[in-house]
Amino acid sequence: MEEAALVRNVTEFGDNALVSAYLEGNETAFEVLMTRYQGRLANYINGILHDYDRSVELCQETFIRVFRNAHRYQGKYQFSTWLYRIATNLAIDELRRRQRKGRFFLYNIMELFSRDERPMPLPDRRQSPDLTYDAKQQRLKLKTAIDSLPEKYRLAFILKEVQDLSYEETAQVLNISLGTAKSRIHRAKLLLREKLSDLL
Amino acid sequence: MNCEQIHELLAESLSWEWDEEVMRHLKECHECSKFCDDLKTLAEMTADLQNEEPVPPEFQNQVFYRLSQSRGAKKFVTPIILILGVIAAGSFYWYGGDKTEPDWAPASSASAELQLNDELEGETTFLEVEVDSSPEGGYILRLPSVIRIKHSNLHEESYITNVSH
Numbered sequence: 001m002e003e004a005a006l007v008r009n010v011t012e013f014g015d016n017a018l019v020s021a022y023l024e025g026n027e028t029a030f031e032v033l034m035t036r037y038q039g040r041l042a043n044y045i046n047g048i049l050h051d052y053d054r055s056v057e058l059c060q061e062t063f064i065r066v067f068r069n070a071h072r073y074q075g076k077y078q079f080s081t082w083l084y085r086i087a088t089n090l091a092i093d094e095l096r097r098r099q100r101k102g103r104f105f106l107y108n109i110m111e112l113f114s115r116d117e118r119p120m121p122l123p124d125r126r127q128s129p130d131l132t133y134d135a136k137q138q139r140l141k142l143k144t145a146i147d148s149l150p151e152k153y154r155l156a157f158i159l160k161e162v163q164d165l166s167y168e169e170t171a172q173v174l175n176i177s178l179g180t181a182k183s184r185i186h187r188a189k190l191l192l193r194e195k196l197s198d199l200l
Numbered sequence: 201m202n203c204e205q206i207h208e209l210l211a212e213s214l215s216w217e218w219d220e221e222v223m224r225h226l227k228e229c230h231e232c233s234k235f236c237d238d239l240k241t242l243a244e245m246t247a248d249l250q251n252e253e254p255v256p257p258e259f260q261n262q263v264f265y266r267l268s269q270s271r272g273a274k275k276f277v278t279p280i281i282l283i284l285g286v287i288a289a290g291s292f293y294w295y296g297g298d299k300t301e302p303d304w305a306p307a308s309s310a311s312a313e314l315q316l317n318d319e320l321e322g323e324t325t326f327l328e329v330e331v332d333s334s335p336e337g338g339y340i341l342r343l344p345s346v347i348r349i350k351h352s353n354l355h356e357e358s359y360i361t362n363v364s365h
Contacts, residue, residue, distance in 0.1 A: 031260060038255045046253070056255055060263045067267055135248075142245050161246045167212075186211040193238050199245070200238040 015079035019070055030070075034063055037080065040163060041087050047158050048091040050147070058094060062087045077172050084165070084173040088155065095151075138199060145195040149188055156181055157188035201225055206232045210239055 010021060011032050021029035038059060046055035065086050066073075073082060146154060159170040160181075171181035193200060201209075206225050210232075226233045256262075 034260055034263065038259055039253070042255050043253055047249075052253070056259065059255065060259065060266060063263050064267050064270070067263075138245065139248060142249065161243070162249050164250065182212055186208065189211050189239060189242065192242060193235075196242065196245075200241050 016075050019073055019075075019079060022070055030063075030067065033066075033079075037083055038063070041083065044084070044158065044163055045087055045091045047146070047162065048088075048155070049094060054094065055091075058090045059087065061090055078169060080165070081169050081172045084159065084163070084169075085175070088159075088173055092151075141196065141199060142192075145192050148195065149191055153184050153188035153191065156184035157192075160185050203229060203232050207235055210236050214240060214243060 010018065010026065010029050013021060013029065013032070015033065015036075018029040018033050022033070041062060042052075042056050042059040045058050046052050049055050049058075062083060066083060073079070146157065149157065155174060156170055159165045159173055160167065165173065167178060167181055167185070170185070171178045174181065176184075201221055203225075206222060206229070209219075209222060214236075226236055
């Protein structure tokens with residue numbers, strides 16, 4: 001009963017309190033942190049890589065690094081900012097590694113054949129929530145349009161608009177100024193408006 | 201406010217209802233009104249992407265497993281470095297002992313600096329060893345200016361770069 005009460009209490013903790021609890025030896029606190037962020041983070045990385053299995057691996061790697069460096073976390077930024085920053089670095093490293101190795105995934109190859117320089121959509125093999133055909137098509141078009149954005153605009157847009165981070169957090173994650181973050185997100189929206197003109 | 205300023209304001213936030221000037225402009229300007237509607241629709245569509253795909257059920261167990269694996273591997277790093285150090289020292293002694301006048305040896309004025317530079321943000325960890333030697337004295341051991349040992353957690357690999365004599 002006491003253990004169950006402890007777990008229940010821990011789940012109500014804020015992120016910083018959970019990190020502190022973990023550093024004091026409470027591993028349940030870290031499980032709660034993982035549960036809180038694992039879905040969002042894996043989807044965020046997948047939004048960059050389009051490789052769900054690899055995204056899950058990198059998401060795990062993010063938590064492992066957080067685990068190891070938790071004692072260095074000083075609460076200067078929000079915990080989520082720190083988490084997203086590590087995940088972003090890992091995802092970008094992965095993209096660079098793929099480019100260096102010349103590993104062309106089917107997705108990239110299809111992009112090459114795309115006449116309007118926008119990647120062609122891949123069928124989503126994962127289970128998706130119950131959506132109508134039109135809604136699915138609309139979602140696919142949106143994803144494709146976001147994917148076709150230049151990386152710097154895409155990352156800023158996804159963090160702010162999809163992951164729902166604030167402008168300040170987005171700037172901190174990407175290690176850019178607040179003004180630059182706003183400018184990139186603004187530019188991303190303008191580009192998306194152009195690309196999705198048939199839907200808007 | 202002109203249209204460009206309105207566009208910037210709307211692109212930054214759609215919470216503009218409180219601003220009478222913006223409202224007035226939107227009523228009068230069809231282009232800005234359309235721009236505002238487009239951004240609202242885009243925001244609604246984007247919100248739909250927030251629906252999470254669940255991670256595999258074994259996700260957390262795998263994290264703890266991978267963590268225990270890397271902890272185990274870490275135990276071997278120090279002994280390996282020590283063994284390499286002993287081999288290197290032995291090689292220096294053996295090679296230098298054969299000659300009456302060694303080609304190179306540590307200078308008395310040499311200074312060494314060890315710096316552990318461990319990035320917080322998930323960057324690669326660097327162990328940097330810098331050795332500065334004074335040109336004074338008969339022999340100077342010329343070590344690489346920087347010995348960088350990289351350890352990548354993704355691939356569990358260690359290697360030495362920038363080594364030159």
